[in-house]
Amino acid sequence: MSRWIKNDNKYYYVKYDDSEEMRIKYSSKVLRYNIIAFDFVQQPKKVFNTDVVVEEIMNQLSIDDEVRDIVKRDFKMIPIDHLQFLVDNDIRIVSASDETYYDGNNRIIGINSLKPKEGMVAHEMGHMFVDINNLYKNNELKMIMQEILDNSIGIIHNYVNNDLYIYIESKKFIREYQGRTYILEKDYYINHIQLVFSDLEEYVSVGFETFVINPKLLYTKDRELYDFIEKGGLTNESI
Numbered sequence: 001m002s003r004w005i006k007n008d009n010k011y012y013y014v015k016y017d018d019s020e021e022m023r024i025k026y027s028s029k030v031l032r033y034n035i036i037a038f039d040f041v042q043q044p045k046k047v048f049n050t051d052v053v054v055e056e057i058m059n060q061l062s063i064d065d066e067v068r069d070i071v072k073r074d075f076k077m078i079p080i081d082h083l084q085f086l087v088d089n090d091i092r093i094v095s096a097s098d099e100t101y102y103d104g105n106n107r108i109i110g111i112n113s114l115k116p117k118e119g120m121v122a123h124e125m126g127h128m129f130v131d132i133n134n135l136y137k138n139n140e141l142k143m144i145m146q147e148i149l150d151n152s153i154g155i156i157h158n159y160v161n162n163d164l165y166i167y168i169e170s171k172k173f174i175r176e177y178q179g180r181t182y183i184l185e186k187d188y189y190i191n192h193i194q195l196v197f198s199d200l201e202e203y204v205s206v207g208f209e210t211f212v213i214n215p216k217l218l219y220t221k222d223r224e225l226y227d228f229i230e231k232g233g234l235t236n237e238s239i
Contacts, residue, residue, distance in 0.1 A: 044215035044216050044218075044219045044226065044230070045215065046077060046212075046213070046214075046215055047076075047077050047078065047079050047212070048076060048077070049075065049076045049077070049078070049080065049083075051076075053080070054072055054075045054076055057075060057080075057083045057084070057086070057087065058071065058072065058075065060087045061086060061087060061091065061092070061093060062092040062093070063092075063093045063094075064093065064094045064095040066095040066113045067093060067094070067095050067111040067113050069116075070111055070113060070116050070120070070121065071093055071111065071121055073116075073118070074118070074119065074120070074121035074122055074212070075121070077119075077122070077212045077213060078121075078122055078125070078212050081232065081235055082125065082234070082235060085125075085128075085129070085132075085235050086125070086128075089107060089128075089132055090107060091107050091108070091109060091128065092106075092107065092108045092109070093108075093109045093110075093111060093121070094108055094109070094110050094111070095110070095111065095112075095113055096110030096111055096112045097112070098112065099112060099115075100112050100115075100120050100123070100124055101124065102124040102125075102127040102128050102131070104127075104128075104131040104132075107128075107132075109121065109124045109125070109128065110124075111124075118213055119209040119210070119212055119213040120209075122208055122209045122211075122212040122213070123205045123206065123208070123209040124205070125208060126204045126205030126206070126207065126208035126209060126234075127201075127204075127205050129204065129208070129234040129235065130204050130205075133234070133235070133236075133237035134237060135204065135233075135234065135237060136197075136198045137237070138233065138237055140228060140233065141204075141228060141233065142197060144224045144225055144228060145197035145198075145200055145203060146197045147224075148168075148170050148172060148197070148200065148203065149168065149195060149196070149197050149200065151170070152168045152169055152170050152179075153169045153170060153171060154168075154169040155167070155168060155169065156169055156176075157185045158176070158180070160180075163184060164184065164185040164186070165180060165181060165182065165183065165184060165185060166181045166183045166184075166185055166188045166195075167179045167180050167181065168181065168195070168199075168200060172221055172222040172225075173206075173221070173222075174206050174207070174210045174217065174218065174221060174222075175206065177202055177206060178200075178202050178203055178206035178207070179200065179202070179203075180200075180201070180202045181195065181199040181200065181201065182199075182201060183195075183199060203225075204225075204234070207222065207225045207226075207229065208229060208234065211226065211229045211230075
């Protein structure tokens with residue numbers, strides 16, 4: 001068993017023996033006497049970049065004025081090595097009139113300033129990492145995603161702009177959208193399509209978005225993906 005506990009004003013992810021004796025000890029909350037019984041792992045921490053650091057990065061990028069405030073908000077939470085990837089690959093961030101998007105052909109991230117959802121820049125960066133680093137060829141990520149597919153708990157169908165698409169269900173998903181495919185329901189059944197891991201095109205993007213805005217949630221829901229991102233898997237295709 002495991003859970004998050006607070007001790008000395010810090011949160012820890014605690015793994016402990018799942019026995020009646022340990023449950024009794026744990027319920028006593030006398031942690032200083034039972035410290036040997038616990039394996040403490042410090043809570044994944046949210047990044048807080050300074051305004052100076054964020055401005056330095058932003059000044060090296062082409063960013064439309066209409067979305068600068070939105071970009072700055074997300075950049076404060078995104079690790080520096082991931083932000084540097086934007087600079088190294090000359091990614092432009094523009095204002096989008098419709099939904100946010102990543103355009104791999106032109107290396108553009110489009111942001112709709114009328115829908116300023118926290119993590120939206122990070123979400124599109126997730127698509128960017130997959131595209132530029134060809135991450136579906138990364139053996140570790142392939143194994144992580146294949147396990148998600150192999151252990152999925154079902155298939156559902158959701159409408160997107162009046163078209164019905166196939167979605168995969170998994171207990172590891174942050175939200176339902178993480179299991180979206182871009183396969184139409186009618187094509188799936190008529191053509192007897194066999195799903196492959198790379199059909200989960202929103203898996204990494206929602207994962208990186210969550211890694212940025214709520215790392216604790218990703219850590220507890222999908223430790224494998226969290227570890228992959230945390231050690232630099234998205235920015236290093238050879239890892």
